[in-house]
Amino acid sequence: MPTVDITIQHAEGMHARPASIFVREAARFKSEIRLSAGGTTVNGKSIMGLLMLALSAGTVVTLEAEGPDADAACATLSEILAGNFE
Numbered sequence: 001m002p003t004v005d006i007t008i009q010h011a012e013g014m015h016a017r018p019a020s021i022f023v024r025e026a027a028r029f030k031s032e033i034r035l036s037a038g039g040t041t042v043n044g045k046s047i048m049g050l051l052m053l054a055l056s057a058g059t060v061v062t063l064e065a066e067g068p069d070a071d072a073a074c075a076t077l078s079e080i081l082a083g084n085f086e
Helices: 016-027 047-052 070-081
Strands: 003-007 032-037 040-043 060-066
Touching: 003 070, 016 047, 016 070, 040 047, 060 070
Parallel strands: none
Antiparallel strands: 003 060, 032 040, 032 060
C-alpha cells in the first residue's frame, strides 16, 4: 500500500475546483484512496471529505492508496495535490 506525504503548494490551497479535479481523477482508479491531514482521514473519492480537510497552502497531507492500481493512483493524485491541476 503506497503512502505519500505531499505539501499543498497551490497558493489558494485545495478549494472547490482542484478538489473536484482530484475526486474526478480518483474515481478513475479501482483502489481505495484515503487522505489524512490534521488527525482526520477521509475518503479521497468524496468531494465533501476532501473539502472538510480544508487543505491550505503549506499543509502536509498523506495520500494512501490500496488496491490493484495503487501505485498509478498515488503518482497521478500526488501531482494534483502538489498543485499541478491546471
